[in-house]
Amino acid sequence: MTQAQRTFDVVVLGGGAVGENAADRAARTGLEVALVEGALVGGECSYWACMPSKVLLRPGAVRDAARRTPGVADPGDLDVAAVLARRDEITHHWDDASQADWVASVGITLLRGHARFTGPRALVVESDDGTVDVRARRAVIVATGSQPTIPPVEGLADARPWTSRDATSAQHVPARLAVLGGGVVGCELADAFASLGSAVTLVVRGDGLLAGAEPFAGEAVLESLRARGVRVLLGAQTRRVHRDDAGVHVTLDDEVVTADELLVATGRHPRTRDLGLETLGLEPGAPLDVDDALAVAGLPWLFAVGDVTGRTGTTHQGKYDARVAGDVVAARFGSDEAARTAEAAARPWSRYRASADHAAVPQVVFTQPEVAWVGLTERAAREAGLDVRVVSYELADVAGASVLSPDYSGRAQLVLDAARDDVVVGATFVGPDAAEMLHAATIAVVGELPLARLWHAVPSYPTLSEVWLRFGEVAGL
Ligand SMILES: Cc1cc2nc3c(=O)[nH]c(=O)nc-3n(C[C@H](O)[C@H](O)[C@H](O)COP(=O)(O)OP(=O)(O)OC[C@H]3O[C@@H](n4cnc5c(N)ncnc54)[C@H](O)[C@@H]3O)c2cc1C
Numbered sequence: 102m103t104q105a106q107r108t109f110d111v112v113v114l115g116g117g118a119v120g121e122n123a124a125d126r127a128a129r130t131g132l133e134v135a136l137v138e139g140a141l142v143g144g145e146c147s148y149w150a151c152m153p154s155k156v157l158l159r160p161g162a163v164r165d166a167a168r169r170t171p172g173v174a175d176p177g178d179l180d181v182a183a184v185l186a187r188r189d190e191i192t193h194h195w196d197d198a199s200q201a202d203w204v205a206s207v208g209i210t211l212l213r214g215h216a217r218f219t220g221p222r223a224l225v226v227e228s229d230d231g232t233v234d235v236r237a238r239r240a241v242i243v244a245t246g247s248q249p250t251i252p253p254v255e256g257l258a259d260a261r262p263w264t265s266r267d268a269t270s271a272q273h274v275p276a277r278l279a280v281l282g283g284g285v286v287g288c289e290l291a292d293a294f295a296s297l298g299s300a301v302t303l304v305v306r307g308d309g310l311l312a313g314a315e316p317f318a319g320e321a322v323l324e325s326l327r328a329r330g331v332r333v334l335l336g337a338q339t340r341r342v343h344r345d346d347a348g349v350h351v352t353l354d355d356e357v358v359t360a361d362e363l364l365v366a367t368g369r370h371p372r373t374r375d376l377g378l379e380t381l382g383l384e385p386g387a388p389l390d391v392d393d394a395l396a397v398a399g400l401p402w403l404f405a406v407g408d409v410t411g412r413t414g415t416t417h418q419g420k421y422d423a424r425v426a427g428d429v430v431a432a433r434f435g436s437d438e439a440a441r442t443a444e445a446a447a448r449p450w451s452r453y454r455a456s457a458d459h460a461a462v463p464q465v466v467f468t469q470p471e472v473a474w475v476g477l478t479e480r481a482a483r484e485a486g487l488d489v490r491v492v493s494y495e496l497a498d499v500a501g502a503s504v505l506s507p508d509y510s511g512r513a514q515l516v517l518d519a520a521r522d523d524v525v526v527g528a529t530f531v532g533p534d535a536a537e538m539l540h541a542a543t544i545a546v547v548g549e550l551p552l553a554r555l556w557h558a559v560p561s562y563p564t565l566s567e568v569w570l571r572f573g574e575v576a577g578l
């Protein structure tokens with residue numbers, strides 16, 4: 102049987118949000134680009150991660166905001182069917198036609214199927230329609246994302262656990278939901294399903310939630326989940342799991358938690374196992390290590406972006422890397438001499454280097470309360486050897502908070518580098534509607550702004566952003 106053959110300047114593997122961006126940037130300068138996608142164009146974020154999880158979370162947050170607002174009638178229980186219908190709508194009923202149309206509209210060729218390397222710049226793409234040999238004349242950008250990690254707990258894999266995919270695409274709300282893992286996915290989905298009416302038990306092996314954030318952030322989420330009826334078990338080691346007609350049973354050291362479904366939210370790993378990386382001398386299953394130009398060492402034609410690199414774990418940061426990688430590929434392999442010269446001379450913070458990944462990565466957790474942070478936590482700054490100064494403030498004491506609710510509760514904190522004029526190196530905001538304050542802090546961190554200069558950035562009254570004024574006052578300005 103003869104196989105079809107296609108050749109392009111650039112081939113992007115994986116049509117998630119990140120791969121789409123890389124392909125778009127590379128194609129803008131006239132390179133002929135193919136995007137290979139094995140499932141849905143748009144990837145996890147559009148269909149099983151960011152978007153569906155956020156619309157499952159939002160109604161509970163709005164209802165609880167109403168409950169905190171004097172004069173607003175209690176909305177009561179959520180209309181679960183309507184929430185799930187909105188989730189179905191935002192995921193386009195798991196149909197990627199509109200994203201595929203966009204790919205075509207920007208002149209990129211979409212190849213559907215599972216791609217595997219067969220050698221340098223050579224791939225095979227397999228689908229129900231057959232097998233295509235695909236060659237890249239110039240470069241390949243890998244953007245195959247990540248997949249959930251199921252820990253090797255006895256009986257777990259056989260107990261048909263939910264991953265985040267099952268939870269975000271669920272067509273019913275289980276009466277009892279157990280969640281394993283107290284990271285971002287565990288906290289967000291425990292929050293969402295509690296609001297939707299599940300009796301949720303969150304099983305956490307550590308001594309707190311959201312280990313990557315400031316400790317006060319995890320404490321606030323813990324308190325809020327418990328106040329809303331979620332059972333949070335800390336320091337809980339899962340010994341065994343099994344499922345029978347009564348449900349799924351999670352055996353801990355001192356009790357057995359029984360639920361209708363068990364969501365495993367114990368992290369993700371890069372999707373590189375079935376990619377033919379061994380034909381390139383790279384290790385299948387490992388993240389694709391890249392430099393700040395998103396290039397893989399020793400293979401000048403190979404780039405990687407997004408979750409597959411292990412360098413970023415969010416859509417926005419992966420897309421930032423994708424913009425950089427697309428521009429680097431266009432400059433190195435396109436016909437624009439000025440771009441080639443500029444890229445060859447690129448320094449940190451040029452458009453050709455993903456410098457923010459080291460200093461200014463923003464993350465929002467859409468729990469109640471919202472948790473948003475950027476840059477270094479206090480602990481990370483101390484571990485980095487900085488001369489750390491911390492300024493924090495109770496958000497309830499800002500006039501804007503009292504407008505939102507007499508019961509507003511939250512906290513904000515800046516991490517400053519005292520050795521550099523109190524430059525902002527990190528910030529955390531915890532509270533209802535706190536997420537929208539994050540970008541001001543991201544700008545401060547990227548711009549390496551000292552607090553004394555920020556004193557002249559006057560926040561409007563009465564908004565939550567007035568906390569920036571209070572930061573200055575607390576710091577003695
Ligand atoms: C429940 C949940 C909620 C989240 N919420 C947020 C959020 O609110 N905000 C945020 O910024 N981030 C969020 N994230 C993280 C975000 O989803 C990821 O960082 C993002 O999806 C990574 O994008 P990507 O393009 O690198 O990978 P993916 O979205 O995983 O896309 C990779 C694509 O490659 C395809 N593919 C893989 N291998 C092959 C192959 N061999 N051949 C062809 N195609 C292949 C896959 O089918 C997939 O479409 C969330 C994650 C989860 C799990």
Ligand SMILES: NC(=O)c1ccc[n+]([C@@H]2O[C@H](COP(=O)([O-])OP(=O)(O)OC[C@H]3O[C@@H](n4cnc5c(N)ncnc54)[C@H](O)[C@@H]3O)[C@@H](O)[C@H]2O)c1
Pocket residue numbers: 252253281282283284285286287289305306307311312339366367368369413414415464465466467
């Ligand atoms: N709002 C957002 O931006 C958003 C939302 C969801 C997910 N994400 C991203 O998705 C990725 C995955 O999130 P996640 O929550 O799965 O990972 P995570 O690393 O944030 O949390 C995993 C949790 O599971 C625990 N864990 C690991 N192994 C365990 C085991 N064997 N037994 C018990 N507990 C165990 C860890 O201690 C940790 O608390 C992250 O990169 C995250 O940033 C982002």
